[in-house]
Amino acid sequence: MSEKNKAILEKGNAAIAEGNNEGLLSFCADDTEWTFVGDKTLKGKEAVRQYMATTYIEPPKFTVTNLIAEGDFVTALGDITLKDEDGKAVHHSYCDVWRFRGDKIVELRAFVIKTEVKDETSSAA
Template sequence: MSDKNKAILERGNAAIAEGNNEGLLSSCSDNTEWIFVGDKTLKGKEAVRQYMAATYIEPPKFTVTNLISEGDFVTALGDITLKDEDGKAVDYSYCDVWRFRGGQIIELRAFVIKT
């Protein structure tokens, strides 16, 4: 199952990079929960959709340096660049721990640090 979950996340990441947020959201359960440690928690697919629309002003540019899967979890380590409200590029390093159930993303626990 872990290789299947890894493939789901890779397809979702590719969609996000192309500006297709729904490509990842289609793999999320309706009650998915995204926890940005030390910042905020999003509950439900619609909250995540709104967050993505507001945050991904332009498709993010990211590099996944490690993608590790085991059981129901996939961990992604990497770097991401997002544009802020002023159009300025802001760089971050991240570690995302994704939890799956039945081929759907049910939780993200994200550790994100501005670099």
């Protein structure tokens, strides 16, 4: 089950990267609940759809550095860049904990922290 859930999340992430929000939503249960810890909770697939329509002005650019699956859970650790309403790129680090019921995503607990992009050309003094 763990590897199957991991594969589902990878397909959903690929869809989002292509700007296909419905691709990820097709893997979500109608009663899915997404909690952005310290910010907001979205209840139901339609609430998630509306959130994605306003937040993913352009498809986000993200990197998953670790994808860990156990039982009904898949945890993704990585970095994501989103454009804000002014078109400015905003960088975040995240840890998403996804819970599955059967083949459907029923819960997300997202821990997202705004971060600065490190300049690889500068050196510490």
